[in-house]
Amino acid sequence: MTDLMETVVENREMVQPNHANTLDVAHGGNVMKWMDEVGAMSAMRFSGEMCVTARVDQMNFERPIPVGDTAYITAYVYDAGTSSVKVxxxxxxxxxxxxxxxxxxxxxxxxxxxxxxxxxxxVPELTVSTEDGERLRQTALEDEL
Structure with missing residues (x-):
C-alpha cells in the first residue's frame, strides 16, 4: 500500500520564449506536456511501475503564464483501480x-x-493516513470532471 502523501510531486518549468505562443505566454500544449510528465511521475511513485497516459479529463486554462514566470506543477494520486491510477x-x-x-x-x-x-x-491500494491527505483526496473527488 502507498500513502497519498508519498505520491505528491511538485516541479517547476521556467517559461522561455521557445515555450511561448504569439502572445508571449506559455503555449497550452507545453503546459499540458509538463503536466503529463509530472502526473506520470506521481503515478509511477504510487505504483512502482512504468505508467502510460490513458485519459486526460477536461483541461481548464484559467489564466496565462507569461514568459519569464515559472509553471509550478503539483500532482498527486487520489484514487486507483486494478491497473489504473487517477492523478x-x-x-x-x-x-x-x-x-x-x-x-x-x-x-x-x-x-x-x-x-x-x-x-x-x-497497482497497490491507496491509503490516506493524514488530514492533509484526506483533504487533498476529497478536493480531487469533488473536482472530478
Missing part, C-alpha cells in the same frame, strides 16, 4: 522574484501501470 494536477503561475502564485490550469489524468511486456499490471 489530480494543478498548475500555478509563479513569479520567482515576488513568490506570487496564481492558479492557471487544472485537470485530472488517468494513467495505466504496465509491466516489462507493456501489459497492464496491478
Amino acid at each position: 489530480r494536477l494543478l498548475t500555478e503561475r509563479e513569479d520567482l522574484r515576488t513568490r506570487e502564485r496564481e492558479r492557471t490550469t487544472e485537470s485530472h489524468f488517468v494513467y495505466v501501470a504496465i509491466d516489462e511486456d507493456n501489459t497492464p499490471t496491478t
Whole structure:
C-alpha cells in the first residue's frame, strides 16, 4: 500500500520564449506536456511501475503564464483501480522574484501501470493516513470532471 502523501510531486518549468505562443505566454500544449510528465511521475511513485497516459479529463486554462514566470506543477494520486491510477494536477503561475502564485490550469489524468511486456499490471491500494491527505483526496473527488 502507498500513502497519498508519498505520491505528491511538485516541479517547476521556467517559461522561455521557445515555450511561448504569439502572445508571449506559455503555449497550452507545453503546459499540458509538463503536466503529463509530472502526473506520470506521481503515478509511477504510487505504483512502482512504468505508467502510460490513458485519459486526460477536461483541461481548464484559467489564466496565462507569461514568459519569464515559472509553471509550478503539483500532482498527486487520489484514487486507483486494478491497473489504473487517477492523478489530480494543478498548475500555478509563479513569479520567482515576488513568490506570487496564481492558479492557471487544472485537470485530472488517468494513467495505466504496465509491466516489462507493456501489459497492464496491478497497482497497490491507496491509503490516506493524514488530514492533509484526506483533504487533498476529497478536493480531487469533488473536482472530478
